[in-house]
């Protein structure tokens with residue numbers, strides 16, 4: 391950036407990209423913790439994110455203990471934002487974030503540029519489209535993502551469908567099956583390619599079974615018919631490799647196909663800023679503070695990983711804001727991190743690494759439905775968490791607090807600390823209980839000198855598209871999250887919360 395341009399650069403401590411539940415919760419928490427030089431930027435005309443179009447209830451049960459509609463839930467946050475007087479821009483899109491945390495915003499009055507100390511990514515996600523699904527056939531009118539159909543009905547008061555087929559059993563599709571039925575459309579069925587539903591159990595009951603709408607598992611749409619408007623779809627059964635089974639084709643006449651086949655975090659800005667993405671979550675690789683690979687850039691909400699409940703998005707963003715406050719105050723040094731690996735039965739984890747000295751919330755999803763299972767989080771022989779569950783499903787995000795397992799750092803420098811590599815060496819010689827009881831022997835200065843020379847090898851490489859892939863060489867030390875079936879002779883016992 392040249393000198394003239396630099397004169398127009400404004401300084402803000404924290405810039406938040408996106409005014410959905412994640413961005414709003416982060417802004418409020420920062421303000422409540424005394425960080426005042428902040429700015430929230432939202433590209434839509436109004437704050438609230440995707441919740442503005444979710445007029446069904448069910449939001450806020452975990453957080454407020456009551457069932458709110460999406461706009462009511464968002465309203466709880468936007469009212470406070472206005473009450474506090476937190477600065478925000480709407481109708482303004484963040485166009486670029488540099489690794490130096492210079493943020494360019496497009497507004498109706500022109501470009502604005504901000505030099506920031508921290509950036510919070512809260513851009514949410516978008517829906518998988520017909521192109522992404524690659525269904526053969528024409529591209530007639532009448533093929534919508536579930537969110538687009540929802541926006542037509544709930545934001546613009548338009549009825550987009552009469553005879554409907556829904557592809558994918560994600561929550562938005564299930565909610566739209568009910569919404570369309572209530573508005574007089576005929577929903578033939580929901581077809582799901584996987585052998586299990588991808589939406590929450592409560593939505594399967596309240597949106598399909600309560601309305602007599604059938605759900606066909608292991609089925610997909612194999613052809614689209616019609617040229618200007620959709621006239622029908624061909625549906626086929628799929629085998630265990632998700633390939634259509636010849637001879638099972640079935641034609642269904644319909645004017646609308648609703649796609650509810652997954653969400654993709656919106657990370658184009660993140661990539662440009664140099665943030666490393668996880669190919670499993672499609673969101674940033676973050677540490678226990680939800681800080682990305684670019685120091686000072688943090689991520690929370692659906693841009694980080696797709697959540698099942700907005701309540702958890704808000705909570706995650708608040709934890710992130712706490713970490714940002716600490717980072718601003720203490721000039722958070724990048725310390726060594728221990729990788730967290732999704733082991734047997736686990737699709738992904740967030741965070742993907744931790745320093746091990748502070749408590750954090752571990753979120754993950756399982757790869758398939760399972761019953762009578764034990765979830766174990768371990769670092770070598772040390773068990774950090776062990777939980778039993780009667781039933782787990784991919785639709786439900788699992789979350790557990792993990793306690794610090796390395797000696798706590800006292801920022802005054804008086805504490806005796808150890809690095810992950812020190813821990814590794816010592817843990818190899820000690821039993822887990824011995825480890826917990828033993829005091830560290832090293833002075834802070836000795837530790838700092840040695841820690842600078844040691845590092846935990848990351849188990850990931852960066853690919854050309856900014857994603858990272860796992861090395862075939864596993865690091866010497868890693869946290870593994872895994873799930874295993876409990877055998878009948880072990881007795882399931884009581885489910886442990």
Ligand SMILES: Cc1cc2nc3c(=O)[nH]c(=O)nc-3n(C[C@H](O)[C@H](O)[C@H](O)COP(=O)(O)OP(=O)(O)OC[C@H]3O[C@@H](n4cnc5c(N)ncnc54)[C@H](O)[C@@H]3O)c2cc1C
Pocket residue numbers: 407408409410411412413431432433434438439440441444446447448449450482483484485512513514515536537540561562565656659690691692693697698699700701703
């Ligand atoms: C259709 C639908 C139905 C749902 N139903 C439920 C439900 O019943 N119960 C429940 O608990 N959860 C539900 N959810 C999930 C819940 O809405 C999400 O978990 C939550 O909204 C995610 O919050 P977020 O802030 O991460 O993202 P979002 O709510 O998507 O907000 C992201 C915001 O960032 C803005 N943005 C993106 N890029 C930029 C940019 N470059 N510059 C400026 N602004 C930008 C977007 O405009 C948007 O406002 C539903 C989600 C969808 C999509």
